[in-house]
Amino acid sequence: MDTGKKRILTGDRTTGKLHLGHYVGSLKSRVELQDAYDTFILLADIQALTTHFENPQLLNESIFDVAIDNLSVGLDPNKVTIVQQSAVKSIAEMTIFYSMLVSVNVLRHNPTIKTEAKQYGYSDMSYGFLGYPVSQTADITFCNADLVPVGEDQLPHIELSRRIVRKFNGMYGTSIVEPQAKLSEVSRLAGLDGNAKMGKSLGNAVYLSDTAKEVDQKVRKAVTDPARVTVDIPGTPEICNVGKYHKIFTPDECDNIWEMCRTAKIGCVACKKKLTNSLNTLLDPMREKRAYYEAHMDEVKDIIVSGTKKASAIGDAQVETMRQAMHLTI
Numbered sequence: 001m002d003t004g005k006k007r008i009l010t011g012d013r014t015t016g017k018l019h020l021g022h023y024v025g026s027l028k029s030r031v032e033l034q035d036a037y038d039t040f041i042l043l044a045d046i047q048a049l050t051t052h053f054e055n056p057q058l059l060n061e062s063i064f065d066v067a068i069d070n071l072s073v074g075l076d077p078n079k080v081t082i083v084q085q086s087a088v089k090s091i092a093e094m095t096i097f098y099s100m101l102v103s104v105n106v107l108r109h110n111p112t113i114k115t116e117a118k119q120y121g122y123s124d125m126s127y128g129f130l131g132y133p134v135s136q137t138a139d140i141t142f143c144n145a146d147l148v149p150v151g152e153d154q155l156p157h158i159e160l161s162r163r164i165v166r167k168f169n170g171m172y173g174t175s176i177v178e179p180q181a182k183l184s185e186v187s188r189l190a191g192l193d194g195n196a197k198m199g200k201s202l203g204n205a206v207y208l209s210d211t212a213k214e215v216d217q218k219v220r221k222a223v224t225d226p227a228r229v230t231v232d233i234p235g236t237p238e239i240c241n242v243g244k245y246h247k248i249f250t251p252d253e254c255d256n257i258w259e260m261c262r263t264a265k266i267g268c269v270a271c272k273k274k275l276t277n278s279l280n281t282l283l284d285p286m287r288e289k290r291a292y293y294e295a296h297m298d299e300v301k302d303i304i305v306s307g308t309k310k311a312s313a314i315g316d317a318q319v320e321t322m323r324q325a326m327h328l329t330i
């Protein structure tokens, strides 16, 4: 059914549960935009394979974890289409077509690929990993998505997608939509441990599925302003991890908290307690929705199966148009 609305496609690798970094970087805007856009959420199990091909069991479980994470933040299954990437065959076919239009050098110089390769310790990357931005272009364009809400690390990929689409359209006379990235206000969340990024593989993540107690324990361990050895020393909230989190998660009270920190009227323990409260206030309604879906796994499966079916039909039509434009039909 064509709703006449513009389309969003975005997704997550199915390599484990999603965390607060995913929430501020993309999930929050997905929820805000779900009424205005025809939204597709991809459970990116093929992209997960590019780094976790030796652990298919994890990927399988994560398909459900990631689907439930998306549903728990407030995406409405009656509005959005949740899709299992590997089951949409047209994505694989489009990836092959697009792969002719991208040079190996361009992929090798992609800054996100470089950072991730280092993070995973690849001295020699697989062809599949190096090429995942090409597959991601197929993800975005099988349904002619207009907008892609993502964190800042994904910008090089969206730029590549635009280049590929432009080249394809120019060469074959098609009119595949050139996608645009939509950066959220907070496009990168630092770790509470002081690492520049919150990440699953960095061991510093606060998961959307964490219990209130787990959140409390993680916040207690957060690294604060190192100069503030005792409570009576005034702090510098702008360089403090907890201070930065208040800006994002306690926006209304943040000025006040920062002022109390600067004047040594609040200590780190009390300040952390406030942050734990803010995070749990955000996460509590998600926990409720999660509990519902975890008790109704058949419903979750149906949501994925029907979304994938819908996406497959759209993708098949797109591939057919491309095959014709490329003179591949006989």
Ligand code: TRP
Binding pocket: 009, 010, 011, 012, 013, 042, 044, 047, 136, 139, 140, 148, 150, 154
């Ligand atoms: N690369 C994205 C990430 O690591 C996940 C992803 C896969 C994606 N396919 C996508 C994002 C398509 C946006 C659009 O988070």
